[in-house]
Amino acid sequence: MTAPKFKKIVIFGVGLIGGSFALALRKAGAVSEVVGFGRSAGNLQQARQLGIIDRIGEDVAEEVGDADLVLLATPVGQMAALMARIAPHLGTYTLITDGGSTKSDVVRDAYAQLGSKVAQFVPAHPIAGAELSGAVAAGADLYAGKKIILTPLPENSPNSVARVQAAWQACGANIHKLTHVEHDAVFAAVSHLPHLLSFALVHDLAQRDNRDLLLSFAASGFRDFTRIAASSPEMWRDICLSNREALLKELQIYTAELNRMSAALEAGDAAQLEQTFHAARELRAAWTEKQ
Numbered sequence: 324m325t326a327p328k329f330k331k332i333v334i335f336g337v338g339l340i341g342g343s344f345a346l347a348l349r350k351a352g353a354v355s356e357v358v359g360f361g362r363s364a365g366n367l368q369q370a371r372q373l374g375i376i377d378r379i380g381e382d383v384a385e386e387v388g389d390a391d392l393v394l395l396a397t398p399v400g401q402m403a404a405l406m407a408r409i410a411p412h413l414g415t416y417t418l419i420t421d422g423g424s425t426k427s428d429v430v431r432d433a434y435a436q437l438g439s440k441v442a443q444f445v446p447a448h449p450i451a452g453a454e455l456s457g458a459v460a461a462g463a464d465l466y467a468g469k470k471i472i473l474t475p476l477p478e479n480s481p482n483s484v485a486r487v488q489a490a491w492q493a494c495g496a497n498i499h500k501l502t503h504v505e506h507d508a509v510f511a512a513v514s515h516l517p518h519l520l521s522f523a524l525v526h527d528l529a530q531r532d533n534r535d536l537l538l539s540f541a542a543s544g545f546r547d548f549t550r551i552a553a554s555s556p557e558m559w560r561d562i563c564l565s566n567r568e569a570l571l572k573e574l575q576i577y578t579a580e581l582n583r584m585s586a587a588l589e590a591g592d593a594a595q596l597e598q599t600f601h602a603a604r605e606l607r608a609a610w611t612e613k614q
Contacts, residue, residue, distance in 0.1 A: 328489060329354045329391040333380065335405050337361050337370040340422040340449060341396030342461025345375045347494035350463040358386050363457075370458035384412040392490060395421040400561035402429055406436035406444075413437075419444040420487045424510065424558075425565040426474045426503035433476070442478035445487040447471055448506065449496065456555050467495035474503040511569035516577060518559055519570065521552040 332348065334341040337359040348354040359376035360383070361367050367379045380386045387393055387409045395402050402423060413419070419437075423429045426446050433444045451469040471491040475484045488498050501509070528534050563570055587595040 328493065331356045331358065331390045332490075333358045333360065333386050333390045333393045334376070334396055335360045335394065336396035336398075336401075336422075337367060337376055337461075338396065338457050339452060339460040339465070341394055342370060342373075342375045342458045343451075343463065343465035344394055344396065344422070344449075344490075344494060346461055346463035347466055348490065349374075351493040351495075353490070353493040358390075360386075366458050370461075373458055373461070375458055375461055383408055387412050387417060388414045390414065390417050392487070393417060393419045395419065395423070398555075398558045398561045399423040399425055399429055399565050400557075403432035403436055406432055410437050410440055413440050413443060417443060418483055418486055420447045420490070422447065422449050423565075424448060424514070424562045426472075426506045428565040430474070430476065430503045441476065442480065443483065444476065445479050445484055446474045446476070446503065447487065447491060448474070448510075449491070451496075452554075464495070466491070469496050471496040471498050472506055473498060473500050474506050475500065507566050507569045511566055511573045515562055515566055515570050516573045518551050518554065519563060519574070520577075521549050522559070525549050525552040 329348065332345070332354050334345060334357060337345070338361075341359070345354070345357045345359075349357070356378075357376045358378050358380045359367055359370050360380040361370075364379075367376070370376045371379060393409065393413075395405055397405065402421060406419075409419075421429055421444075423446070426448060429446055433441050433446070437444055449466055449469065449471050451465050471494075473484065473488060473491075492498060528537055531537065584596070584599060586592075587599070
């Protein structure tokens with residue numbers, strides 16, 4: 324049997340992202356020991372009972388000092404404080420990666436909090452998820468066949484990037500690389516904006532006096548469009564605020580599109596509406612074929 328690639332991994336945030344990372348590495352035989360930290364004692368106990376982690380961490384200095392890899396799998400708003408907490412205790416060969424959905428803010432925090440140890444941090448974003456959260460939501464196959472975006476820093480050595488890449492590949496993921504600026508622009512358009520719109524639609528209906536009547540007739544179209552509104556409010560609050568500049572730009576573009584459709588409706592312009600719907604349908608069909 325192949326020896327594990329990582330003797331010890333420390334995970335901050337043993338939920339869907341962090342827990343699935345641990346389970347996938349275990350399934351691949353790529354890790355010997357997993358230590359978990361988190362805010363919820365109950366969730367950590369569940370993680371241990373489910374075999375996601377071997378131990379619940381108690382002393383950050385002791386655990387990160389000899390770890391091969393540290394994964395920050397918390398909401399992005401918590402990462403700066405975690406970086407400051409672990410920085411003084413990082414071992415010389417300890418690498419850090421993360422699972423944050425935004426990268427520019429995380430990179431900024433890394434430079435501010437990790438200082439001379441910033442070269443040990445290789446940012447990442449797994450493009451995989453679900454609406455459920457906590458250790459019970461974790462699965463060994465979450466990353467299988469999914470994209471992982473690495474946004475390496477100029478300070479990262481090729482070996483450090485290769486080691487972090489190997490960890491995600493052991494989870495079954497396909498690796499892609501972008502700059503942190505490119506990453507945030509892309510995901511503002513195809514991930515963060517759709518979530519914002521989904522939350523907005525459901526919130527709009529929630530404010531209406533006849534919401535129960537409206538929802539009683541909602542069917543598959545509403546369910547599909549609003550599925551992502553079941554995601555973690557805390558996580559998506561942090562994501563939207565962290566990537567607000569790129570997201571605001573996308574909102575302006577989307578608002579202009581809505582205004583064009585509104586004008587077509589007001590004018591009774593059937594040709595314009597059909598042209599818009601046809602172009603959208605064609606693009607989605609082409610995209611679906613590639614999935």
